[in-house]
Amino acid sequence: MTPEEQDQIRARQKSRALVTGLLLGFLVILFFAITLAKIGASHSI
Amino acid sequence: MASTPIMSGLNTPAMPAHWRDFLALTKPRVMTLVVFTGLCGLLAAPGHIHPVLAFTAILCIALGAGAAATLNQWWEADIDAKMKRTANRPLPAGRMDRQSALHFGVGLSVFSVILLGMATNWFAAIVLAVSILFYVFIYTIWLKPRTAQNIVIGGAAGAFPPVIGWAAVTGDVSALPVALFLLIFFWTPPHFWALALFVKTDYAAAGIPMLPVVSGEVATRRQIWLYTAIMAVAALVPVLLRLTGLVYGVTALAGTALFAVFAFQVYRRRESDPARMAPERRLFKYSILYLFLLFGAVVVDRWVLA
Numbered sequence: 001m002t003p004e005e006q007d008q009i010r011a012r013q014k015s016r017a018l019v020t021g022l023l024l025g026f027l028v029i030l031f032f033a034i035t036l037a038k039i040g041a042s043h044s045i
Numbered sequence: 046m047a048s049t050p051i052m053s054g055l056n057t058p059a060m061p062a063h064w065r066d067f068l069a070l071t072k073p074r075v076m077t078l079v080v081f082t083g084l085c086g087l088l089a090a091p092g093h094i095h096p097v098l099a100f101t102a103i104l105c106i107a108l109g110a111g112a113a114a115t116l117n118q119w120w121e122a123d124i125d126a127k128m129k130r131t132a133n134r135p136l137p138a139g140r141m142d143r144q145s146a147l148h149f150g151v152g153l154s155v156f157s158v159i160l161l162g163m164a165t166n167w168f169a170a171i172v173l174a175v176s177i178l179f180y181v182f183i184y185t186i187w188l189k190p191r192t193a194q195n196i197v198i199g200g201a202a203g204a205f206p207p208v209i210g211w212a213a214v215t216g217d218v219s220a221l222p223v224a225l226f227l228l229i230f231f232w233t234p235p236h237f238w239a240l241a242l243f244v245k246t247d248y249a250a251a252g253i254p255m256l257p258v259v260s261g262e263v264a265t266r267r268q269i270w271l272y273t274a275i276m277a278v279a280a281l282v283p284v285l286l287r288l289t290g291l292v293y294g295v296t297a298l299a300g301t302a303l304f305a306v307f308a309f310q311v312y313r314r315r316e317s318d319p320a321r322m323a324p325e326r327r328l329f330k331y332s333i334l335y336l337f338l339l340f341g342a343v344v345v346d347r348w349v350l351a
Contacts, residue, residue, distance in 0.1 A: 005060075009060060012060060012061050012063055013061060015063070015064060016063075019064040020064075030101065034101060034164050037095040037097040037098050038098075040095070
């Protein structure tokens, strides 16, 4: 594998890691919001 | 899509797939209609749902559709490679290995169903699961390579989103979501066969038994007209059963009349050169607008004017 190919692989792995991190962050916020919504709904009954 | 093909064909690529190729597998452009009809089903349903849970329900419908599209491309990678329209998709272009696509599709399916069940209710989650399984096993694997009527039965998979949206709010299914299901179900054949008329050469090259390939163009044009007539009845069912009001009634009558005019023009024509199929392209484009208009009218009727 040439150094150029290794660089390309690293760049791609980095972009995938970044997107995965952003998605996980979004899911943390979403699950927190869902929990609040569910707790609010159970209290209002 | 955006990334460079590392290897041609369907071999395992040496390079890890780009995240944009995973996104491309979910067919985000096709998802628009799915998300819109699902949202309309949710907004038309009686009862209250927390905005966060409503957002989650629509997200799950979108993820479920993306998962079904991914599994469809995983199964059809070699067929896609034979068609000009689909040859540059991540799998046939060699930018991703099939196993990654399978894992991504299955993971997304399971995640969307579980998240919908936890956020809203398990009935809606079961309907979402059925819609994914129906699209993958009944349409993609069973019907599509075997019969020219693949679109008719397979169209049911695309008709589920308003039912899921409705079920996310109410936890059940009543007459209106069933009517909306039938509308999309009978809308699908004229919509896809209009497309199949002017991309016929692609389907023929891949050996997919699309109606124009198997039965010829005249039969396809007749079937488009026949299913337009059935769709017209389905579009008026909510009016006849008084499930909707004036806005939907007027929109359905006018919109369906125009649809019928375009479909009749297609039925009467005998053009076989795809480059000269302007009326067929017009019917295809209008069919998308038609569904947006009718579903929008349902929401206006049930929500804004209530």
